[in-house]
Amino acid sequence: MPETPDHDYRSLCDLETAHLRWQGNGPVSLQFDDIYYSGADGVNESEHVFIGGNRLRERWQAPDRAAVFTIGETGFGTGLNFLLAARLWREIAPKHAHLHYVSAEKHPLALADLTRALSSRKEFADLAAQLLARYPEPVPGFHRITFAPGDSPAINLTLIFSDAIASLEQLLPVRQSPYTAHAPCHVDAWFLDGFAPAKNDSMWQSMLFEHMASLSHAATTFATFTAAGHVRRSLEAAGFAVRKTAGFGQKRDMLIGEFRAVSPRQGYSEKADTGSKPGTPAAFSPSARPTPSRKAATRKAAIIGGGLAGCTTARALAQRNWHVTLFEKLPNIADAGSGNTMAVTYPKLSHRPSAASRFNLAGITYAANYYAEWWHAGSARASYGERCGVLVLPKNEQERATQTSIANNFRRSPRLLRQVDQAEVRRLSGLPLAAPTGLYYPSLGWINPQALCRSLCKAKQIRIIHTAIDSLLWDETGGQWQLIDCEGTTANETFDAVVIASSNDSASFTQTAHLPLKALRGQVSTVDAAALTPHLKTVVCGEGYIGPRHEGSYTFGASYNFDCETLALREQDHHSNIDKLQRTDPALTDILGQTQANQAKGRAGLRCVTPDYLPIVGPAPVYRDFIENYAILRRNARAEVAVAGSYWPNLYLHCGLGSRGAIYAPIGAQLLADIMCRSIPTLPRDLQHALHPARFIIRGLKQNKL
Ligand SMILES: Cc1cc2nc3c(=O)[nH]c(=O)nc-3n(C[C@H](O)[C@H](O)[C@H](O)COP(=O)(O)OP(=O)(O)OC[C@H]3O[C@@H](n4cnc5c(N)ncnc54)[C@H](O)[C@@H]3O)c2cc1C
Numbered sequence: 127m128p129e130t131p132d133h134d135y136r137s138l139c140d141l142e143t144a145h146l147r148w149q150g151n152g153p154v155s156l157q158f159d160d161i162y163y164s165g166a167d168g169v170n171e172s173e174h175v176f177i178g179g180n181r182l183r184e185r186w187q188a189p190d191r192a193a194v195f196t197i198g199e200t201g202f203g204t205g206l207n208f209l210l211a212a213r214l215w216r217e218i219a220p221k222h223a224h225l226h227y228v229s230a231e232k233h234p235l236a237l238a239d240l241t242r243a244l245s246s247r248k249e250f251a252d253l254a255a256q257l258l259a260r261y262p263e264p265v266p267g268f269h270r271i272t273f274a275p276g277d278s279p280a281i282n283l284t285l286i287f288s289d290a291i292a293s294l295e296q297l298l299p300v301r302q303s304p305y306t307a308h309a310p311c312h313v314d315a316w317f318l319d320g321f322a323p324a325k326n327d328s329m330w331q332s333m334l335f336e337h338m339a340s341l342s343h344a345a346t347t348f349a350t351f352t353a354a355g356h357v358r359r360s361l362e363a364a365g366f367a368v369r370k371t372a373g374f375g376q377k378r379d380m381l382i383g384e385f386r387a388v389s390p391r392q393g394y395s396e397k398a399d400t401g402s403k404p405g406t407p408a409a410f411s412p413s414a415r416p417t418p419s420r421k422a423a424t425r426k427a428a429i430i431g432g433g434l435a436g437c438t439t440a441r442a443l444a445q446r447n448w449h450v451t452l453f454e455k456l457p458n459i460a461d462a463g464s465g466n467t468m469a470v471t472y473p474k475l476s477h478r479p480s481a482a483s484r485f486n487l488a489g490i491t492y493a494a495n496y497y498a499e500w501w502h503a504g505s506a507r508a509s510y511g512e513r514c515g516v517l518v519l520p521k522n523e524q525e526r527a528t529q530t531s532i533a534n535n536f537r538r539s540p541r542l543l544r545q546v547d548q549a550e551v552r553r554l555s556g557l558p559l560a561a562p563t564g565l566y567y568p569s570l571g572w573i574n575p576q577a578l579c580r581s582l583c584k585a586k587q588i589r590i591i592h593t594a595i596d597s598l599l600w601d602e603t604g605g606q607w608q609l610i611d612c613e614g615t616t617a618n619e620t621f622d623a624v625v626i627a628s629s630n631d632s633a634s635f636t637q638t639a640h641l642p643l644k645a646l647r648g649q650v651s652t653v654d655a656a657a658l659t660p661h662l663k664t665v666v667c668g669e670g671y672i673g674p675r676h677e678g679s680y681t682f683g684a685s686y687n688f689d690c691e692t693l694a695l696r697e698q699d700h701h702s703n704i705d706k707l708q709r710t711d712p713a714l715t716d717i718l719g720q721t722q723a724n725q726a727k728g729r730a731g732l733r734c735v736t737p738d739y740l741p742i743v744g745p746a747p748v749y750r751d752f753i754e755n756y757a758i759l760r761r762n763a764r765a766e767v768a769v770a771g772s773y774w775p776n777l778y779l780h781c782g783l784g785s786r787g788a789i790y791a792p793i794g795a796q797l798l799a800d801i802m803c804r805s806i807p808t809l810p811r812d813l814q815h816a817l818h819p820a821r822f823i824i825r826g827l828k829q830n831k832l
Pocket of ligand 1: 434436462469593594595627730782787789
């Protein structure tokens with residue numbers, strides 16, 4: 127099997143964008159010497175080939191239509207196919223329905239080019255505007271864009287900026303491994319687009335069709351504009367029934383078809399299955415893949431904990447038609463770790479593509495779009511925070527060199543970050559800072575977690591109950607969870623799924639007592655702004671961080687206290703916060719008023735940290751089964767155990783957000799909703815594993831510590 131070309135999605139630098147020349151407003155690729163669509167008829171061609179070829183109108187209007195539908199596409203290009211499908215979905219799908227559209231693109235159009243290409247597409251005005259407003263920089267990997275549902279059926283677009291084969295490989299079902307918890311996600315219709323096989327042969331390889339087959343079920347269809355013989359043969363070999371039909375315009379033929387219930391290559395799937403290693407993607411037997419249930423059952427979830435993790439998860443589930451009950455033990459939501467009035471979206475990228483750095487990158491790009499809804503609301507809603515930009519100042523020469531490498535790596539992504547010189551540092555911040563350079567993130571800023579959490583929970587599918595949940599009982603017969611509060615009372619309702627988002631208390635349940643969580647106290651300081659000095663205009667991060675002036679004062683911090691859990695304010699922490707600010711840049715302390723440390727206000731809280739400082743997002747493992755099933759790892763850390771992980775039914779975790787809840791909560795919530803709904807994930811497989819709740823058990827066994 128040839129090596130999967132996954133280097134581009136894993137690397138931590140931006141991609142080469144599409145090089146174009148223009149015929150009017152129609153782009154032509156210089157890399158592939160091919161057109162994106164046929165002149166003025168692009169829309170009609172897309173409609174004929176992909177919408178018609180997959181019978182989408184008919185399927186989306188059928189009485190037994192699916193409430194969730196997934197389209198997989200190769201080659202996003204100008205987004206024309208997506209816009210057509212999305213518009214049709216909005217026109218005819220029921221309100222509670224959900225469209226997932228996943229598209230792989232190796233050379234994304236630069237935003238300016240996409241804007242030009244879509245400028246003449248007035249028919250998609252609203253959708254095209256939303257796409258342009260959220261279109262990512264050419265950063266490799268997964269990008270999730272949620273189209274504001276309003277009253278329309280919901281649409282999630284997952285753009286994977288990478289080679290098509292590597293992209294689909296990230297979605298494949300994994301053979302039995304500790305992290306296998308659920309049935310894999312499936313695609314219902316394929317838009318096999320991209321430049322013509324003669325111009326782009328590296329995409330139209332047999333592995334592409336095998337990956338498509340592995341992601342298909344008995345009712346999956348495909349359509350493609352090409353009728354090339356080797357494409358037809360490869361599709362058939364992968365298990366698709368292929369038919370020629372009339373092409374669009376001057377093209378005589380195109381191909382359509384569906385995935386067969388039985389592969390024509392007898393034993394193909396099973397052979398692939400037994401021949402490959404556990405934990406690797408594999409082609410599953412198509413006959414074992416019935417059409418997913420079409421029922422739009424409303425599911426009920428309980429979420430324990432009303433901080434950033436719980437509230438973002440509640441919203442993500444409500445958007446997918448779940449009815450959510452959020453249990454919070456305090457009288458107000460977001461009054462524990464998430465209780466600060468200012469949380470900065472603090473990026474922490476490295477020039478090395480570690481899981482932490484790649485997750486941070488995914489987190490900041492997602493958070494920038496996520497918070498736009500509140501930030502854009504402007505001064506009327508200023509209490510939600512502000513997109514004021516975040517300026518990261520290097521602590522020393524070495525860090526400055528690292529920032530230069532990061533800026534070089536992302537030189538095509540100025541909306542994400544750019545390195546700025548001293549003059550710009552001063553212009554952006556509004557202060558005479560001494561730093562010779564800085565790394566500036568224009569799309570970030572700060573949020574008010576309390577105000578945000580209250581707003582997140584306003585959806586009508588979310589209700590809040592203020593009580594402490596003490597334990598969880600799985601009712602095997604009814605297949606439901608029961609929640610028992612601290613007085614031993616069972617809630618008079620049961621739930622299909624439970625999400626534990628209780629920060630450090632997430633390990634207080636019998637099912638999750640194994641989680642290695644640690645409370646880490648922190649304190650922020652708030653002091654009045656000095657009169658007659660210029661105001662700070664951005665967030666500035668360095669040794670510490672400080673946000674712009676808000677309601678006449680500055681908030682900065684934060685302390686890290688491993689040995690103490692008091693929530694009372696401590697003067698020594700105010701001193702240490704001022705020291706950090708001074709070390710970040712002396713000009714930052716000049717804007718503080720005359721308030722003495724013993725008069726400073728502030729707030730102390732407990733962060734919840736994990737041993738690798740990454741959050742915990744995913745299904746809750748059954749500890750004892752893991753210890754038993756993977757015991758061999760104690761003796762042989764490299765042993766391959768072909769046993770799927772054992773998990774509590776529909777019990778999930780979202781915790782361990784450390785000091786980065788503002789960045790990690792939105793993307794973690796989105797991923798968890800994907801996992802709970804078995805839909806296209808918002809992160810690649812290796813990052814899902816990096817956040818997986820079972821990772822500490824597997825690592826503990828490998829290190830012979832459990
Ligand atoms: C001083 C300080 C400064 C910080 N600054 C920043 C910053 O600038 N930027 C940033 O990104 N992050 C910052 N953080 C971190 C950020 O605040 C956290 O990552 C985030 O708030 C964690 O959210 P959470 O929902 O996981 O936890 P929490 O907000 O603590 O929410 C957990 C909730 O669960 C409830 N709960 C627990 N057990 C139960 C139960 N049994 N039943 C019912 N309810 C229960 C709790 O009452 C609580 O409300 C800071 C943290 C601190 C302490």
